[in-house]
Amino acid sequence: MNTASRPQTPTVSRFCTRYQLSTPIALAPMALASGGALAAACAQAGALGLVGGGYGDLAWTQREYTLALPAATTGRIGCGFITWKLDEDASALDWVLQHRPRAVMLSFGDPRPYASRIAAAGSSLICQIQRLEQAAQAVEAGADVIVAQGGEAGGHGMDALNARAVITLVPELADWLARHAPETLLLAAGGVADGRTLAAARVLGADGALVGSRLWATQESLAPEGAKAQAVRASGDGTARSAVFDVLRRKNWPAPYDFRALRNDLHRQWESRIDALRAAPDAARAEYDAGVKAGDFSRAHATVGEATGLIQDLPPAAQVIARMTAQAREVLGQISL
Ligand SMILES: Cc1cc2nc3c(=O)[nH]c(=O)nc-3n(C[C@H](O)[C@H](O)[C@H](O)COP(=O)(O)O)c2cc1C
Numbered sequence: 001m002n003t004a005s006r007p008q009t010p011t012v013s014r015f016c017t018r019y020q021l022s023t024p025i026a027l028a029p030m031a032l033a034s035g036g037a038l039a040a041a042c043a044q045a046g047a048l049g050l051v052g053g054g055y056g057d058l059a060w061t062q063r064e065y066t067l068a069l070p071a072a073t074t075g076r077i078g079c080g081f082i083t084w085k086l087d088e089d090a091s092a093l094d095w096v097l098q099h100r101p102r103a104v105m106l107s108f109g110d111p112r113p114y115a116s117r118i119a120a121a122g123s124s125l126i127c128q129i130q131r132l133e134q135a136a137q138a139v140e141a142g143a144d145v146i147v148a149q150g151g152e153a154g155g156h157g158m159d160a161l162n163a164r165a166v167i168t169l170v171p172e173l174a175d176w177l178a179r180h181a182p183e184t185l186l187l188a189a190g191g192v193a194d195g196r197t198l199a200a201a202r203v204l205g206a207d208g209a210l211v212g213s214r215l216w217a218t219q220e221s222l223a224p225e226g227a228k229a230q231a232v233r234a235s236g237d238g239t240a241r242s243a244v245f246d247v248l249r250r251k252n253w254p255a256p257y258d259f260r261a262l263r264n265d266l267h268r269q270w271e272s273r274i275d276a277l278r279a280a281p282d283a284a285r286a287e288y289d290a291g292v293k294a295g296d297f298s299r300a301h302a303t304v305g306e307a308t309g310l311i312q313d314l315p316p317a318a319q320v321i322a323r324m325t326a327q328a329r330e331v332l333g334q335i336s337l
Contacts, residue, residue: 011269015145015208019102020135021077022046023325024208026126026147026187027215027317028290029080029105030155031055033303036067040318043068043076045318046325050105050126052155053081053092061092077275078102078123082156090114097121103145108257110202111141117273128189130158130171130211136303147210148173150190151241152260154213154305157190159258166190167204174205174233196328200276202332206317213307218317226295227302228314230262236309244270245301246286247277248263262302266291 013024026045027034031054039049042231051068053061056168061079078101081093087109096104097117100208103120119142120124127138128147138146148170149161153190155254177184185208188201193214201209215221219226240263246253248266253259264269266288270277277284291299 005260012262013207014062015187018144019048021208024319025321025324025333026050026188026208026210028155028189028210028212029053029078029084030043030101030118030212030216030303031223032060033216033221033223034080034220035220035222036064036069038215038218039064039068040276041123041218041322042215042316045076045321046076047321048076048078048103050103051077051096053079053084053096054140055087056081056085056092056096058089058092062095065096067102068097072099072101073177075102078104079109080105080126082112083111083331084108086114093117095107097180105147107147107149111138111143115141126187130169131162132169132176135176138178138335139184143184143249145185145187145207146177147187147189148206149210150188150225152306153306153323154216154260155303156253156257157241158257159243159256162256166192166201170204170206191306191307192311193324195324195329195331197307197310198242198312198328199331199335202328204258211324213284213305214311214320215306215317217308217311218320219314220317223229223303224295224300226260226297227304228304230297231308231311232310232314234262234304236306239304239308240267240271242267242271243274244277245273245288247281248285248301250285259303261307262297262304262308264301265298267301318319 027042029050029052036200043049105126124144126145127143133284150166188206189210241260
């Protein structure tokens with residue numbers, strides 16, 4: 001190997017320096033879970049707090065982003081959106097931009113049509129991608145940060161045919177960015193849920209990590225309490241990727257994206273018969289809706305990734321961030337070959 005061509009992982013995270021963070025963690029902008037209280041708690045704990053603007057619901061985004069605004073004085077509050085939904089209605093993005101967020105994160109679609117208005121608001125652009133081949137488009141959009149999302153992540157991502165694993169995607173992207181866009185920062189997303197995995201992200205060449213599942217399982221998260229309790233009980237074997245819950249929830253996600261959540265009884269019933277489910281979804285949807293109404297997570301979904309196996313409690317977000325940071329520092333100081 002020609003070591004000269006390999007980027008060195010900088011000792012101090014460039015992500016911390018550029019965003020004035022005390023830990024290289026960003027809260028993932030999780031739709032319906034990353035509300036204003038969670039984003040504010042993360043910002044106050046020294047991380048970047050991204051409100052989950054998700055599907056671009058204007059009223060939800062206004063309410064939750066407003067709750068996070070007092071913490072915006074930290075300079076660590078931003079918002080994320082699902083890009084293909086913005087193509088239908090970008091009013092929530094335009095509303096957020098009036099408040100000059102520190103960063104806007106776009107995932108799942110072409111970010112280029114939105115880049116100039118995000119830059120005009122003085123916000124930085126974070127683009128989440130799943131494959132190396134998407135990196136050039138993110139750089140062309142002017143991404144300040146690229147998030148490399150692996151297939152182990154909770155929520156939406158690339159389907160099994162297309163998903164990459166964090167352990168190879170991150171170093172490959174770090175090498176690519178060193179050659180093509182050395183000022184663009186890199187975060188790892190997928191499975192980062194404790195100090196070991198945060199340290200691993202840094203060792204792989206990322207400037208930090210985007211953390212979803214672990215911060216979803218906190219007191220401030222808006223996820224249903226029953227779903228969080230289910231995630232505490234599950235091991236990392238207990239999740240699966242598929243389109244089942246998207247069909248049940250009437251979400252018309254485009255290929256090649258699908259969704260990782262706990263693999264419950266209703267999921268098992270349909271996971272190998274997805275075409276049949278799409279062709280005649282009504283009865284299964286009624287069962288799913290009844291599960292949601294009853295808080296029965298054998299039928300309703302709990303959105304968490306493989307990191308669920310590393311989640312054993314539901315503390316305040318600040319505690320999660322402090323623990324992850326302290327353990328990562330300890331691990332990085334201890335390991336040798
Ligand atoms: C409950 C939940 C909801 C999510 N919603 C979104 C979303 O609205 N937009 C987005 O870009 N990513 C979303 N994600 C994916 C995250 O951005 C991130 O890639 C993922 O959480 C990282 O993996 P981890 O869950 O193992 O930490 C979601 C993830 C979870 C767990």
